[in-house]
Amino acid sequence: xxxxxxxxxxxxxxxxxxxxxxxxxxxxxxxxxxxxxxxxxxxxxxxxxxxxxxxxxxxxxxxxxxxxxxxxxxxxxxxxxxxxxxxxxxxxxxxxxxxxxxxxxxxxxxxxxxxxxxxxxxxxxxxxxxxxxxxxxxxxxxxxxxxxxxxxxxxxxxxxxxxxxxxxxxxxxxxxxxxxxxxxxxxxxxxxxxxxxxxxxxxxxxxxxxxxxxxxxxxxxxxxxxxxxxxxxxxxxxxxxxxxxxxxxxxxxxxxxxxxxxxxxxxxxxxxxx
Amino acid sequence: xxxxxxxxxxxxxxxxxxxxxxxxxxxxxxxxxxxxxxxxxxxxxxxxxxxxxxxxxxxxxxxxxxxxxxxxxxxxxxxxxxxxxxxxxxxxxxxxxxxxxxxxxxxxxxxxxxxxxxxxxxxxxxxxxxxxxxxxxxxxxxxxxxxxxxxxxxxxxxxxxxxxxxxxxxxxxxxxxxxxxxxxxxxxxxxxxxxxxxxxxxxxxxxxxxxxxxxxxxxxxxxxxxxxxxxxxxxxxxxxxxxxxxxxxxxxxxxxxxxxxxxxxxxxxxxxxx
Numbered sequence: 001x002x003x004x005x006x007x008x009x010x011x012x013x014x015x016x017x018x019x020x021x022x023x024x025x026x027x028x029x030x031x032x033x034x035x036x037x038x039x040x041x042x043x044x045x046x047x048x049x050x051x052x053x054x055x056x057x058x059x060x061x062x063x064x065x066x067x068x069x070x071x072x073x074x075x076x077x078x079x080x081x082x083x084x085x086x087x088x089x090x091x092x093x094x095x096x097x098x099x100x101x102x103x104x105x106x107x108x109x110x111x112x113x114x115x116x117x118x119x120x121x122x123x124x125x126x127x128x129x130x131x132x133x134x135x136x137x138x139x140x141x142x143x144x145x146x147x148x149x150x151x152x153x154x155x156x157x158x159x160x161x162x163x164x165x166x167x168x169x170x171x172x173x174x175x176x177x178x179x180x181x182x183x184x185x186x187x188x189x190x191x192x193x194x195x196x197x198x199x200x201x202x203x204x205x206x207x208x209x210x211x212x213x214x215x216x217x218x219x220x221x222x223x224x225x226x227x228x229x230x231x232x233x234x235x236x237x238x239x240x241x242x243x244x245x246x247x248x249x250x251x252x253x254x255x256x257x258x259x260x261x262x263x264x265x266x267x268x269x270x271x272x273x274x
Numbered sequence: 275x276x277x278x279x280x281x282x283x284x285x286x287x288x289x290x291x292x293x294x295x296x297x298x299x300x301x302x303x304x305x306x307x308x309x310x311x312x313x314x315x316x317x318x319x320x321x322x323x324x325x326x327x328x329x330x331x332x333x334x335x336x337x338x339x340x341x342x343x344x345x346x347x348x349x350x351x352x353x354x355x356x357x358x359x360x361x362x363x364x365x366x367x368x369x370x371x372x373x374x375x376x377x378x379x380x381x382x383x384x385x386x387x388x389x390x391x392x393x394x395x396x397x398x399x400x401x402x403x404x405x406x407x408x409x410x411x412x413x414x415x416x417x418x419x420x421x422x423x424x425x426x427x428x429x430x431x432x433x434x435x436x437x438x439x440x441x442x443x444x445x446x447x448x449x450x451x452x453x454x455x456x457x458x459x460x461x462x463x464x465x466x467x468x469x470x471x472x473x474x475x476x477x478x479x480x481x482x483x484x485x486x487x488x489x490x491x492x493x494x495x496x497x498x499x500x501x502x503x504x505x506x507x508x509x510x511x512x513x514x515x516x517x518x519x520x521x522x523x524x525x526x527x528x529x530x531x532x533x534x535x536x537x538x539x540x541x542x543x544x545x546x547x548x
Contacts, residue, residue, distance in 0.1 A: 052501075052506070053501075054501055054503070054504075054505060054506040054507075055501060055503045056334070056501070057334060057500055057501050060330070060331060079506065102376070102397075123376075123397040123398075123399075124397075125397075166503055168504060168505050170505075170506045172506065204488060206484065206494075206497065207481070207484045207485065207488045210480065210481045210484065211481065214478060214481045220480075221507050222499070222507060222509070223480065223499055223509075224498065224499045224509075225496070225497055225498045225499075226331055227326075227327075227328055227329060227330070227331050229328070229329045229440055230328075230440075230442060231328060231442050231444075232326070232328040232353065232444045232446065233328075233495050233496060235496070235497075235498075
């Protein structure tokens with residue numbers, strides 16, 4: 001079975017893929033759009049992408065592509081604790097430039113400021129890409145912020161451990177596909193994610209949409225607006241809620257439709273934690 | 275009068291600062307946090323930062339700093355149409371690498387894919403920084419995506435005009451300070467922005483918060499969640515609404531407090547359009 005993930009090797013998404021599908025053939029892709037396109041062109045059975053970090057928030061590329069372009073749903077969610085390591089080609093390297101993904105840079109900002117106030121920061125497309133780039137330039141005074149898996153993958157030495165500012169740092173990943181995958185972990189919860197588009201402007205319509213869930217006692221676990229990419233102030237809304245009573249949920253969805261609120265199901269999935 | 279803005283010279287924020295405060299002494303700072311800190315350390319009277327783009331969404335660094343750390347409010351809002359230009363040190367340059375801010379890269383993605391499918395993309399901290407970097411390396415096959423003002427500032431030639439995907443592309447900028455500035459433009463609207471923290475989990479509390487505005491007929495123009503940076507699924511909410519009836523708004527704010535919802539005022543401001 002082939003599975004696409006946000007690469008390169010050694011990325012957090014790779015780590016999730018290895019745990020969820022230890023026997024599968026895992027194929028790295030360069031960005032989130034390419035990962036989802038690999039599924040759409042039937043190169044793979046499932047695609048794994050990050051959706052939200054507890055500190056930095058949603059991964060907009062994922063939600064925007066799923067809402068605007070994709071015909072694919074989340075069929076499983078996997079939550080991974082995020083630990084960031086500072087690494088280089090040797091443990092005693094004098095560091096002049098640090099490479100990493102903007103979110104990892106943000107998460108390690110206080111550490112960098114206090115230990116490397118004059119260092120140059122370079123943004124990369126992913127943490128694992130930063131690690132690979134540093135490994136390819138052993139003659140330079142480069143370091144990367146990346147996960148342990150990337151240090152293993154690219155034979156880098158850890159200079160500082162767990163430099164992320166906040167210990168409670170988790171990322172949600174979605175397995176996208178058209179059937180429920182067999183994942184050898186214990187499911188913690190059942191959830192549904194929708195993208196809502198409202199018939200007229202706020203607050204009336206959003207208030208009605210929330211009423212649909214509130215009076216049925218269906219707990220939302222997330223609500224977020226994203227620009228519709230039309231004019232300033234027009235949004236679609238991502239909501240996540242518990243899928244504990246399928247009948248109640250199907251009534252709520254029917255009611256949304258009947259009051260003129262359009263929704264796109266982004267996923268119905270079990271939630272697993274690594 | 276000194277005013278801090280998100281630099282370098284030639285940035286969109288610089289453009290806004292020049293229009294809003296043509297006679298002021300404008301000081302560029304490297305990132306949003308430094309711009310706000312310049313105000314906090316009393317180096318400047320006002321600080322100008324971007325807050326939201328109609329395509330890419332909110333500027334998280336601005337909202338997160340204002341919510342978590344700053345004691346400063348928005349006292350004016352300025353809306354700027356965003357046009358992105360591809361520029362280099364000469365108009366007939368063979369382009370191998372394109373530098374720009376991730377949002378500008380996202381806005382020009384389709385143009386880049388169709389005209390420069392094999393080009394290398396490098397992310398920079400701002401569009402103007404990309405333009406400056408390209409100007410500093412005339413011997414390289416570099417180009418930048420940046421505003422016209424940056425081409426002027428760094429003497430670059432325009433290779434392609436208005437490469438942004440969607441014509442309706444606007445960015446909101448906030449003037450932060452402690453008094454209402456004199457801006458020689460016509461105010462279009464009066465608004466208030468709040469950050470709400472809810473006493474317990476969704477949907478009950480958010481639903482109640484929205485009710486406070488909905489039944490008074492106060493129109494929200496934005497609602498967005500941002501992670502509280504504690505655990506996954508805990509958020510604060512940014513809401514914007516019309517400030518057309520001060521008495522009604524003050525009743526709504528009192529009611530929020532009385533039902534246990536905390537709010538921080540992010541700004542009370544007139545809205546101007548360039």
